Amino acid sequence: MRDMSGPSTSHTTGLPDPDACYRAVTSRDHRYDGWIYVAVRSTGIYCRPSCSSVTPRRENCSFHSTAAAAQQAGYRACLRCRPDVVPGSPQWDLRADTVGRAMRMISDGVVDRDGVSGLATRLGYSERQLNRLISAELGAPPVALARAQRAHTARVLIEGTTMPMADIAFAAGFSSVRQFNDTVRAVFAQPPTALRTRHSTHASDGGELLSLRLPVREPFHADGIFDFFERRQIAGIETARRTPEGWVYARTVGLAHGAAALALHWNDGQLTLKVSLEDFRDLTQAVRRARRLLDLDADPVAVDTTLCGASWLKAYVEAAPGLRVPGVLEGHELAIRALLGQQISVAAAANAGAKLVARYGALSPVTPTEPGLTHLFPSSAALAEVDSMELPMPRSRATALVGLGAALASGAVDLDIGSDRLESHAQLLALKGIGPWTADYVTMRALGDPDVFLSTDLIVRRAAAAAGMPADLGPLDDAAKVWAPWRSYATMHLWRASPQLLAQDR
Numbered sequence: 001m002r003d004m005s006g007p008s009t010s011h012t013t014g015l016p017d018p019d020a021c022y023r024a025v026t027s028r029d030h031r032y033d034g035w036i037y038v039a040v041r042s043t044g045i046y047c048r049p050s051c052s053s054v055t056p057r058r059e060n061c062s063f064h065s066t067a068a069a070a071q072q073a074g075y076r077a078c079l080r081c082r083p084d085v086v087p088g089s090p091q092w093d094l095r096a097d098t099v100g101r102a103m104r105m106i107s108d109g110v111v112d113r114d115g116v117s118g119l120a121t122r123l124g125y126s127e128r129q130l131n132r133l134i135s136a137e138l139g140a141p142p143v144a145l146a147r148a149q150r151a152h153t154a155r156v157l158i159e160g161t162t163m164p165m166a167d168i169a170f171a172a173g174f175s176s177v178r179q180f181n182d183t184v185r186a187v188f189a190q191p192p193t194a195l196r197t198r199h200s201t202h203a204s205d206g207g208e209l210l211s212l213r214l215p216v217r218e219p220f221h222a223d224g225i226f227d228f229f230e231r232r233q234i235a236g237i238e239t240a241r242r243t244p245e246g247w248v249y250a251r252t253v254g255l256a257h258g259a260a261a262l263a264l265h266w267n268d269g270q271l272t273l274k275v276s277l278e279d280f281r282d283l284t285q286a287v288r289r290a291r292r293l294l295d296l297d298a299d300p301v302a303v304d305t306t307l308c309g310a311s312w313l314k315a316y317v318e319a320a321p322g323l324r325v326p327g328v329l330e331g332h333e334l335a336i337r338a339l340l341g342q343q344i345s346v347a348a349a350a351n352a353g354a355k356l357v358a359r360y361g362a363l364s365p366v367t368p369t370e371p372g373l374t375h376l377f378p379s380s381a382a383l384a385e386v387d388s389m390e391l392p393m394p395r396s397r398a399t400a401l402v403g404l405g406a407a408l409a410s411g412a413v414d415l416d417i418g419s420d421r422l423e424s425h426a427q428l429l430a431l432k433g434i435g436p437w438t439a440d441y442v443t444m445r446a447l448g449d450p451d452v453f454l455s456t457d458l459i460v461r462r463a464a465a466a467a468g469m470p471a472d473l474g475p476l477d478d479a480a481k482v483w484a485p486w487r488s489y490a491t492m493h494l495w496r497a498s499p500q501l502l503a504q505d506r
Contacts, residue, residue, distance in 0.1 A: 021063040024049040034086035037064045039075040046070035051081035068148035069139035076189040084152040087217040088297035105418035111146035112173040151187040171280035219322030234353035236375040250370035253329040255282035263369035276367040295324035312467040316493040331415030331446040380408035400433025453487035463494040
């Protein structure tokens with residue numbers, strides 16, 4: 001059951017105290033890469049804590065929670081440790097306050113598409129108020145945070161493809177080639193052509209598929225999350241399979257400017273994203289959504305340590321260290337699938353989803369990253385227009401599905417990544433056919449809430465009882481509070497621990 005009080009994260013930047021930050025630097029602790037950026041006054045550059053350069057003196061260091069803040073203070077990115085090529089900070093998924101929501105929206109490209117004014121409107125603030133709030137806490141305004149993200153995308157395309165620089169400028173979200181050149185020089189202390197020269201031997205031929213390496217914060221339990229997707233794959237939009245080297249999961253998705261096809265390859269401990277885009281302006285959004293899909297910005301050490309704090313889950317966590325909470329590429333899809341799969345098996349839900357896709361999903365216009373990716377998942381607007389009598393399911397569920405599609409299409413239910421989680425949860429519960437379990441499940445996966453414990457789930461309760469936890473709902477919820485703010489991960493471990501999960505739809 002969702003604890004609506006949530007974790008107390010509204011008034012913290014997420015940075016440890018400066019001495020703890022410096023200890024992370026002296027020990028070259030990879031865990032803090034992407035969470036702490038260390039700026040060195042004597043060199044004018046900023047690094048990740050694990051940088052292999054000579055450890056700077058304490059008095060020369062300042063610490064920042066974002067790369068943008070370091071850039072705003074006048075520092076350039078280290079070309080040795082490449083501090084932009086790291087997992088993101090886990091605090092932005094943990095936090096439910098305005099700054100956390102803003103950071104999730106910025107990472108999804110809202111500022112690039114709608115400007116700071118559009119971001120402020122979504123959050124219910126004036127542009128001036130939002131600039132002041134975010135600058136005061138993070139040391140950089142929203143436009144600088146978006147600029148840092150554009151710089152990272154530009155570097156990836158410069159070093160990893162042979163695309164013309166002008167095309168890269170607009171694909172990365174810059175409004176002009178001059179702005180692109182100026183930003184790359186300011187952030188990396190080199191012009192774009194120099195960055196390409198340094199990495200020319202690694203550039204692809206710029207074919208239809210872009211291939212990008214995705215950094216992962218270890219430990220990462222790949223079998224757990226890829227197996228989750230394999231057992232739920234819907235024909236036409238996704239495919240998942242185990243390979244001799246690891247896993248491949250591929251699927252289609254609709255993004256801001258067009259469709260895309262993604263393929264995630266887990267091979268010998270490395271994660272690669274291959275992407276085919278209808279519009280290259282969607283690259284940043286595609287990468288961010290792929291990261292959220294696999295929960296790559298989680299802090300698995302903190303999660304596992306908390307879950308092992310009580311003896312009930314210790315054996316489960318030790319058997320599956322780094323287990324992630326599966327995310328989504330599109331929030332509306334997860335809500336529809338959750339409703340579609342109520343009270344039926346995994347196989348039946350996948351079959352029902354395939355029929356829905358074949359009948360109401362648009363054909364995919366992009367080059368598939370794997371065979372069988374022919375369609376996009378139906379839009380909420382398309383489902384809102386469906387005659388419920390045509391749907392091959394119980395009438396009550398069909399009516400609820402069409403009603404959910406209409407609510408999503410109209411904005412009555414908001415499942416964007418930066419949505420207010422409590423408001424979205426309440427919006428879902430207000431719909432006919434949506435109960436607490438479905439609302440909690442959607443909040444956990446579509447909105448990325450790390451602190452949802454699905455105590456009303458039968459499999460969770462059985463697995464919890466087998467682990468020695470209370471069987472009754474109230475005492476079980478009370479006992480689970482020891483796992484805050486990571487109760488979503490406790491839910492995943494309990495599901496994985498139960499062999500009955502294979503026969504249930506979750």
